[in-house]
Amino acid sequence: VRTQVARSHPKVVALLFVRTRASLILAAALACDRAVPPAGAAVPEPEAALREPSKLGSIPAAAKVLDWDIHARLDADKHRIDGRARMRWRNTSATTVARMPMHLYMNSFRAEDTPWMIEGRGRHRGNAQGDPTAWGYVDVQRVARRVGLAQGSEGELAPLRFAEGEDPSLMEIELDQPVAPGESIELELEFVTQLPEVFARTGYAGEFHMVGQWYPKPGVLHADGSWHTHPFVFHSEFYADFGDYAVELDVPASMVVGATGIRTEEVVEGDRKRITYHAEMVHDFAWAADPRFVEYTTSHDGVKIRQLMLPEHAWSYRAHEDAQIAALDSMQARFGPYPWSTITIVHPPTGAEGAMGMEYPTLFTTSPVSSIAPPLRLLGYQERVSGVFTTVHEFGHQYFQGLLASDEFAQPWLDEGMNTTSNALVLEDRDGRDAWVMRLGELTFHGSDFVRLSQHGIDTLQPIDVSAAEFSPTVGGYGGIVYRKTAALMLTLRNLAGAAAFDRALHSYAEQHRFGHPTGADLEASLREVIGERVPLSTADPDDPASGVVELDVGDVLEQGLRTTRVVDFRVHAIVNRAAVGDAGWHRNEAGVLVGGDAPEPREGNEGPREAVVVLHRSGDFVIPVEIEVVFDDDSVIRRVWSGRKRVHTLVFPDRKVARVRLDPDAKLVLESRRLDNHRVAHDVADHDDGISGPLGRTSEAAALALTLGVGP
């Protein structure tokens, strides 16, 4: 029959062939694009949770405070965890302790009237609580102290009294015996954790479980004997002590699990399996489980990089891997070696967006790489940050919070802001200095532009150095101020003081406070000590020697940037090219006699002696030096530095004509967001090109032409 058809209808056969071939090509193309890439040989699990001593750096003796043995059983249908924890805590303060406040973070999702939910109203970073009955909580059922511990003896359990605070995210344990400085105590806790449907970092979405902040955690006891325990409010994150973890997870056998630390054992029993993890010198333990996860592993500089993702996201695993490696290389060079032997990247599936972009020790969650729609690609749109920037950012937290474990409640800028600063440096190391991160044809958007966007509107309401509780989601501004304005301040300081000195200062800070709880004062001290209190930015102005050397006052810049809401803003107020003043009229001679009396010489056009006057205005309250570039009509260029101390600064150039003036020509002041008035062209310059009206006009013309063609003949 086929032969008959072929003979009688050759065109039909040819068409069928073409269609079939086209279908195959199309199918192959689609398959190539979205097929799950092969995982390659799995990198074996490291034998130790920490890297070799040369990569570890020193661990302060006082850093290790808290060791854990945890057993947790996940009921994947009920999204519930039955947990039992044994906790050994050491009093490293100089004070005897009789109580132990604990964090019960999960209780913030217990009801709509918890402080967290009152602020968040069931929403977090654009993700809404789905099922309104899917509350999350942690119910501590028993707390006991283990007494009579001896060699080979488990001792006995003495029940302790405990009670939740008014805010259910806090709990306090009454210790039946005070713990003296240097002594240890061993507590046992039994708890049930009900995961919420995920919309704010932790919880479940279908079969996916992101289990973070799920067990009771004590506060941090400072050297002066004060407990630092914070209610879990909307913008608050976490603060805890370092220690070792041995965790046994009992999960359905089908689950693929990623967790903090290294996997030491996995035993399957029927439809369940028990996986044991070991982590050292971390201050939290988180894990994720999903039966659909596929796994990609690689190793870089001795660190095992493990990605867990659903097959539909697997096409982008290489982009995340490259970003992870770039971040690892950059941050190790800048802030010292990464001390742990593993890093696990969890890709939450669609529907679990609330879990995306969160950091835990040796594990973080990321977000998907966006695919660019063909029409945008046609217009020349490119970007190299979606998804991979989340990977860079969340890995950065392994340092800024994982290793430099600042109090995220008291000074959130120390982890989020300094981490955003480090992200900009990772991009610089990867792509070059201030390389573009997004572009549309010739229009480019840079890493520093993201940071610069921090100074508008609500982002100027609060200073940087305030606690998380000072920010309200109703008002906004947390991201702009804590993340980006901090980075803008640091990058401005780096640009003015010099990259080498600034980088040395951050390296010194990171080395000095590894496995510690540094404060803002520690960071400021490192910056001032290494960069110096004052950095000379220019020699004296030759036209105005009395003005002295312009210096950058590092402490003053940090003070204004961190603890005020002052805004950096400069403006080229005026350029005046005019006739110079002559010497017509009456003047006294050396003998004191009035002589002269001539009339000024008549001048037409540009004849006669002339001068140029440039007037600069510091519109913002933030006092900071700024560079000035003056371009004359003969294309010669000079640069000066203005201290910015006065509101107005005037420059006079005898016998010159100024064509244009640029303030901050190298865009060093990342703190300055309003730059449209930084570049002024003299009104009497014939070829005034503002640099944008032409391109925008022609682009609008092209858009109109395209539409006209679309609706025309």
Place this chain on the structure above:
Amino acid sequence: MNGARVVLAAWRWLLALWIGELAIAAFAGTAVRAQVAAALGEFALPDDHLMYAVAELVGFHPDVVVAIVIGVVGSAVLAVVVWTMLAPLVIARLAGGARPAGELGAAWTRTLGGAIATSAWHLLLRAGLAFALVGSLSPLPPMLALAIAALATVVATAALDISRTQVVLHGGVGTSWRTAAWGYVHAVKRPRLLAVLAGAQLLQWACAAAGLALVVRSAGAAIGPARVLALLGTAIGLWRLHHVACAGAMPAPPPSRETDAE
């Protein structure tokens, strides 16, 4: 005579239409250029970080966005109006070859009202089609939805071409909605004609998109090549119209119930 030759023979018409399109588009460009220049005054943008600078410009001067939208959309609306007026004249010229101006003018005057009416009916039908599509396409993947929307637009354009040609060349009743609706039926019932018209339409869009992409990618520098592409797109459009004109009259629509009752 094939379509390309007809279009080339009518080169004065082609050039006139192209210049008209350039003039309409230049209106948008000039308005935007003037608005941006006024917003900036004596200030100028930096040499780099241009996307941030543009974002800052439109952030502080939203009137620039208004100028862009009014300029571009206004140009498109003006083009629709002008082309609706000129379409009968161009169709008559392409179908009948070179004719005395008076004769063409008389044909234009005679069919202009009907052509405008059928265009208006098509506008209504397109609105209905768009309304139906918006609801049904929203759950689909974006690229699939875009492809279906493009296909619907191609069919609608072919139907409009057929209806206009019917009115101008074959005495179709432009004021009747059935002439417009029958354009759709006729387009779908003649897949080969539809395929040719769709191909030509897609080529026109490709010229438009390529021109826009060149200009956007070059930050406005490549406006010259975009104008040349517009000429090519206009020529393809005339070829498309000639093809419809040569396709002959469509069968008359079935009689309405009112007609039956009479």
